Amino acid sequence: MEKYQNILVVIDPTTHEQKALKRAIELAVHTKAVITAFVSIFDFSYEMTTMLSSEEREVMRKSVISDREIWLDDVISGIETHDLTIKTKVIWHNRPFEAIVEHVLNDKYDIVIKGTHQHDKLKSVIFTPTDWHLLRKCPSPVLLVKDHQWPKNGNILAAINVGSDESEHQSLNHKITEEAVNLSKIIQANVHLVNSFPGTPVNITIEIPEFNSSQYNDSMLQHHKEAMTEHAAKFEIPVENTRVEEGLPEDVIDRVSQRLDAELVILGTVGRTGLSAALIGNTAEHVIDRLNCDVLALKPEGYISPLAS
Template identity: 40%
Template sequence: MFTCKKILAVTDPTLEQQTPVLRALKFAQRTDATIIVFSCIYDKSYDMTAVLNSEARVNMKEAMVEQERLKIEAQIKQLNLTGKVKIDIVVVWHKKLHEAVINTCSDYGCDLIIKATKKHGLLSSSLFTAADWHIARNSSVNLLLVKSHEWPQKPTILTAIGVSAKDDEHVFLSDKVAETAYELSQLLDANLHFANSYAGAPVQVTVEVPSFSPEIYNKTVQERHTTQLNTLAEKYKVNDTNIHVQEGLPEDMIPAICQQYKADLVVIGSVGRKGLTAALLGNTAELIIDSVDCDTLIVKTN
């Protein structure tokens, strides 16, 4: 379910436009959610300097935190907000952004994190930083990673649905992703799509077993995936024209479908993990997230 009572909007001191705050406002104006506008700052010179004594160092840190808080306050005033959106400003001093985000999210009981993404550098095609991945992998609440573009009045939401899994955890995840996307589409008056991909006939089987028909195999698999996706789509009132089942790897097909239908947001699921397995969001999920050129909502089950 798409829960949105307290939103942690993570600002970036290096960016002029704070898109996470704008996205949070879009939700808060429809749900009466409280927005925690959050900034994490740190200056390496604070640890390196030998000139300042302990008291002076504390004063320096507090002054920088207050300066950042006043800057955010001014940015919020420029939005000329009307209505009763409740906004709190939280600025923390921390070396590691992802740890500060996750800790603050827990401390304030937030149920959604919104964070801007940006390129690593001029030679990098990836839109996600190390901090983004750490938050995505270790956060227990839904995470919305946003670009700088504006959402249209009626955005398009594409939902990546897995229907072939047989274990309870992944079946539950598929339904939760579908339900979250549906509720989000209702909230935003969005055009909702469901998408799924399936693996075609293995080449080695086609070569080694002359009687094997790849056409029949592919048709059977496609029909099974289509039936399962249609069942889910019917439950969440998705139009037949917005249901997409295609042959190929999900990390190839989902970004292609997003581009084809000009998706503003892709919704994808992540199974909750603990311990060492929390280090991975999931190979397929990460490949999809790293390839799409739109906002991404990562739905968590834990």
């Protein structure tokens, strides 16, 4: 069955320009998915005022939700929807990421699409706490949308870790690559694979002066290149579409994505430590922060959200 049949789009209530919704429509045009446009709102002043009874507060809440539903319908009516089914959901919740994850768990969405915030003065992207919480706690794939276009015949970059024989690594590499290949067919793009590996630890060269760091790096490079070639062959990805480079993941992934002018980077993230195949916590955040294209973050197989009851 075609992937991405059920898409949850997180709507930004502070702007009329909804890039996440437009991206979801772009995807759904190919997969004929049902899109749910989701808004979570909360106004502290209504909750805190002692002047209102609980019934009056409930009436106020319903009124605010109703206003937001009208606004959301207006936003959708101003966008080319290609006759797709777009449902709307507005709920009152003081922690947006919890509201989103709860809906993913209840309604089994295939993917969550959310826009990032542009900082006008700095001309850079600002990630909100909601973004980071979703990357760490949302069980479904999360697509963070920036302002980069998705042209036909563009490039998708899948960031994997082929240097380890651990089954958890292999499984996540497989999942990331499979997602890239699947998406490339949907949006007619080319798949590229990237793998970074660490250079010689500085303390070794200091403690063991006769240690040959360049020989070590060469053998590491060779080992990763062979593993990469073998992995790429399983997915019929040509070896010229693979990159293995020494350095920190955030440097290597950023550098290669810029070189390719990639419109999408796919990587694995995980909210708990102990699984080094994924980019854990800060590393994932450093990578995502620096990329000027969309990022699709996947969880390892068997991942259970801490919000799952």
